[in-house]
């Protein structure tokens with residue numbers, strides 16, 4: 001990992017940005033204070049909401065942290081397909097007694113307003129998902145002293161990030177919980193590549209430092225991605241269950257509840273592939289949900305909130321990586337320490353084996 005990135009924290013452990021409430025200032029502060037890199041997720045928030053969280057986090061810790069932004073989305077969805085899906089969700093709206101949202105409620109996630117704040121009052125690191133920013137955007141952040149990271153899921157996307165001048169890539173394997181950060185959702189593109197296959201491909205394509213994400217729950221897996229060429233590991237699901245995480249309690253409990261025994265990629269909730277625990281909503285709607293983000297996200301937003309308010313995990317988006325069953329309900333600082341100790345033990349064992 002480049003020295004600028006390694007200098008941000010003691011351990012090569014990044015707490016993933018998790019939009020929807022999980023990666024709140026309390027969680028990010030606990031991780032950064034413990035020697036990892038905490039992250040805030042600006043996605044779905046207003047620019048002011050993002051700024052309030054940044055200020056709150058700065059009140060909790062003087063350690064470095066990251067802020068993650070969603071890229072604005074081009075208009076490519078088939079309006080007729082969105083309309084068909086809207087009709088297919090009518091039964092859900094009746095069941096939860098909640099109207100469906102307006103699919104045209106906005107597609108830029110307040111991107112320019114968020115960038116303006118981050119340029120005026122810089123943070124140590126900004127990462128992007130769902131696309132690659134323009135070179136001048138990354139250059140402006142760099143001039144403000146901010147490191148920039150672009151999430152990638154293929155070697156081509158990594159090349160685009162390098163071309164735009166990113167300082168590093170977050171390589172996201174198909175095991176990852178939540179949305180795939182794919183730059184453009186193409187239903188014909190197949191289902192994605194596993195992390196340990198993707199890291200060396202990307203290392204052989206670009207010169208950028210790699211942050212590896214997807215399915216990592218133990219220090220031994222951090223050792224594996226470091227061996228494969230990553231400079232650090234980004235963990236979402238592992239931190240989602242921590243007491244400091246702002247994730248809904250039902251979401252946390254579902255991670256290790258045997259009722260939810262597998263994950264799948266689905267467009268059912270948002271119109272973009274995202275990995276979550278298979279529940280009733282995914283089973284019933286996943287097969288025919290259109291590639292239409294953020295239209296489908298807006299459509300189902302009220303339904304998901306109503307399901308949570310009703311205490312019904314079968315109607316919520318239970319984002320989770322493939323390793324969810326290995327989640328440990330530990331305070332975030334303790335989790336960072338345990339992961340670091342496991343990493344150190346795995347690295348020592350690897351050194352012994354390769355020496356013998």
Ligand SMILES: Cc1cc2nc3c(=O)[nH]c(=O)nc-3n(C[C@H](O)[C@H](O)[C@H](O)COP(=O)(O)O)c2cc1C
Pocket residue numbers: 016017018019020022041042043068128129151172175176177178179181213214215216234235236237238240319320321322323
């Ligand atoms: C609940 C949840 C929300 C997420 N939200 C974001 C987000 O806002 N921005 C982002 O870049 N990645 C997001 N991700 C993906 C993570 O950055 C990371 O790629 C993923 O958590 C890694 O896989 P793991 O969950 O198996 O550790 C989210 C993941 C989860 C589980």
